[in-house]
Amino acid sequence: MMKIIQYFLLLACGVTLCSCSSGPTSVVRVIDNPTANEIVIAIDGKELAIPANSKTKYTFEYGKHNLAYNNESFDFVVKPAKFSGKGFINPTQSNYMLHTIVYSTDNTSEEDYKKFYEETLHKIPIIFNGEEEEVELPVKVVNDIFIEDEHNKFDYSIDQKMPKEIHENIYKNQTYQDSRTKVYREKEYINFLKNEYSEFLNDEGGKLEISFPNKPIKLAEINQYAFPTINLEKIECDAGKKYLAETLDNWKQLYTLKGSDFASKYEELGGDKSNGNRPFARYKELCPKDTDRGNTDVQTVLQLDNFIRDTRDIHFYIIK
Template sequence: MKKIKYSLLLICNITLAGCFGSDTSSSSSVDRMIDNPTPNEIKVIVDGKELTIPAKSSVNYTFEYGKHTLSYGDQSLNFIAKPSTTDSSGLINPTQSNYYLLTTFYTTSNVSDETYDKLIAKHLNSVPVIINGEQQELEMPVKVINDVFIERQKDFWDYSVDEPYPDEVTLRGKGQFQSQKIKLFREDSFIESLKSEGLNEKINFINQHPTFSEIKKYTIPNVQLDAIACKKGREFVETQLNDWNKFFTSTGKDLASLYKQLTSNETFQTKHAIMKECTSEGDTNRSYQSATRQLEEAFDETNQINFFVTQ
């Protein structure tokens, strides 16, 4: 395939800033935009309720913490809505359309094109496209995502689909000359941005995504309690497993309270204090450490997101 470099040079002056943040500690639900970037109306079913989303539009929906179902076309999946350990936002993408995370730098006016190219170089990716009927690759500072649940804490952005790039931003810190910013684009808007930067050819982006059934599912690991040599460690892991089972069947504030307990600093400290105690008692095979690692690997990557797919 032919390689094309298309760097999307954006150099701006710097004077304006923004901020983000909200408190969801007392919430029992999470709001999310369900987006339809396609040129056709779609119907999505959430927990048996049909939602009609017009072409190139979206609806806001409130999900109580707990288990839900989402159906689109002939596909369905189960998922958990839950609190996030950090402020989180995002959108739901039932059509699994492509969205684009574009990285750019705002710089002071004395920065050269050469310096900008060095800044942007580590963010360049080869993106497969079809231009004038020929499959090629564009090298640009873009990450293509088409997850059903697109979460800002997983794939970070500064500006969402309906937020334009500001003309200027403010630098923080003495001697700063640049600020990295990321914007999330729908495909139509992204193609328009390419045209505004001088791309005149007809371009189509390739969309590759798993089916709903192929999406990774988070489940409670099958920890062998009898294999944990340390009694106190075995009791702690058994309690954790029981709490995770309750989590998967809880709703609303009950789920929020339980999740806060499971991810609390107190629980973390207790886990590691027991680890030291088990080691001193002769758990030479580190059976307790192995069991707690199974739980960590199962759920740690979900801490900063509000939605994850389950069986």
């Protein structure tokens, strides 16, 4: 294990909060191309060229969209999120590295630091001079198309610098440790490793060739969100059947809307204005005698709950 942080005294600072007036109707995302060649993608049929080793910003209205690249395409939804976060789009499914650094006060013991540091380690494959090996580093390798901090938990995105120190409210002489995670493009991360981990990598001469295996999930195998199929005819409770039919129609209608219309409808169905209501709770209320959780149709209703829960805190998700 090698420490690469500088010890320092964390200073207290204040946090300024801001409030927003009217709600947003779109999300701006960086589309990154870290490859050595220009790429051309199509968003909703409109082609967009991104030069080699560059990025562009794109504004996505709330609603359903399509992205096509390299003779493949998929539909996805852009929506409000309960906890708005950072993210970017990786159409080439290139490798990005989420590297974690531990910060601590000067009075932190070696034992406490080591324990905290070891929690950040992952066993990852790296190719050294053509030979693949497994090493432990405080990094996670991702190559998703939508890289969102809700799923990957990073503090600093590409092109943001990792600070040498952080500021927290702590008592004088208090022992404190914390961590921050930054996203690196693969080439940039290799340079970072060579500069900061040369001793660990035994590369003091700088002659070691380093790369990472790139094994992205096939587009057809990417986690896609879809409503489960509900056979309404099998549901004997008329009130429950009517409610589920209306619920499914409302969600289908949602995907035909854009911008503020989408935002308003979504808030009623799955956002704050829904008051946390979920299909199963309402179904149970309407059909109390028909909510045995072993029942196939009830399990399907629970899947609706899971869909709403799993997509609540993300801006982008791929749909079937």
